[in-house]
Amino acid sequence: MIITIVGGGSTFTPGIVKSIALREKDLEATEVRLFDIDEERQNKVAVVVDYILKELNSNIKLTVTTDKETAYKDASFIFAQMRVGKYAMREMDEKIPLKHGCVGQETCGCGGLAYGLRTIFPMMEVIDDVEKYAAKDHWILNYSNPAAVVSEACRVLRPNARIINICDMPIAILEMIGKCLGDVDYLKMDYKYFGLNHFGWFTEITYEGRDIIKEVREYLNEVGTLMPRQYVEAMKKNPFKEGERHASQSWIKVWNNMKTMMDLFPDYLPNTYLQYYLLSKDVVEHSDAEWTRANEVMMSREKNLFEGVDHYLKTGEITKDAFYHGAHGNFIADLAVSIKNDLKQKFIVIEPNNGNIPNIDDDVMVELPALMGKNGAEVIKIDAIPTFHKGLMEQQVASEKLLVEGAIEGSYAKVLQSFAMNKTVPSALIAKDILDDMIEANKEFWPELK
Structure with missing residues (x-):
């Protein structure tokens, strides 16, 4: 059983590998392969991964490569976590829209669309x-x-691909709820959920x-x-502490906005990312166009990991800040366990609608709970929304x-329509200004738009 991690140089890789190693028997995992185009970065991350496997007395073989055939040969699971352009481009995704008075976020609004054009x-x-x-x-x-x-592009361009598109944010929300309520194990919660990726609602928990x-x-x-009270106090004392992925300075306002959204629309519990669409003006007003989440991550999680590697190589000591382990790693590893062993456990995944929400078109990539087994997703149907x-x-x-169509066709007009259509953008003229700046910033990564 070979598991390949695409984007092996990610700061999330050590936590994912730890999650795999803790499920070594359930996965019958014999080898983990790290694959990245940035060899220097991946080799540093591999130092931490190697340490983790040894610390857990794992029998899993570690392979680190930049060669595609070596990476994928006979692999059963491929965990993909690419970040095209790395954090330098994430910074542009966030800062360019903010310069024009719009939401600057890596997956939502114009920043998310720009990132999408790099990744398709x-x-x-x-x-x-x-x-x-x-x-x-x-x-x-x-x-x-x-x-x-990405999932929409897969649907259009590779409809027969054996791919499950996932996001851990809904589970991370449940995890945070469990910590707030104190006596609730989020892994034992039952839930109903619907929407799109980073655009959904819990209707029942x-x-x-x-x-x-x-x-x-x-x-x-x-x-x-x-957020738990102690997290808020800790963030006030040390805003750059990244011990909890969703408990850092930039996330305080996000979790505060959950109250605002629920005060306005109390029936359902929203995904945190809906703040960028429902409260976009407020989000922009509370953003710093010179210091965004990208800067925060580079100065915390990224800095901690690579300084931790250097410290380990010099002293043989490794700090716990050198890697993140939690819902992110556990979610993807547990999903692999359910698929491999045909357990039909429930996970929230992104799949073509195909009637699962009766009043949404069949070709929409919706995010819904599904029973996951060896044949993929058995999506749980819901009533009309x-x-x-x-x-x-x-x-x-x-x-x-429109963005995916624009990418495939190389159409400036369709990408502009995509930006103008997005709820985070108040004017088509602003959409054009942002797009033109994004084209300049993404010359190395985007398809040519005419």
């Missing part, structure tokens, strides 16, 4: 290479962002007969944020579909 064709290359070299019954489990755009959404409303009214949520989803889908 590299993702198709991964699919083709995996198809050429990997085991015939392989599965690609794709974390590569922006997942909504229960735990041992308890209505968790009701308890969240009460907690928000009391505390004012969906309300007009408000349907309208929001359809506007977002139109923006994403």
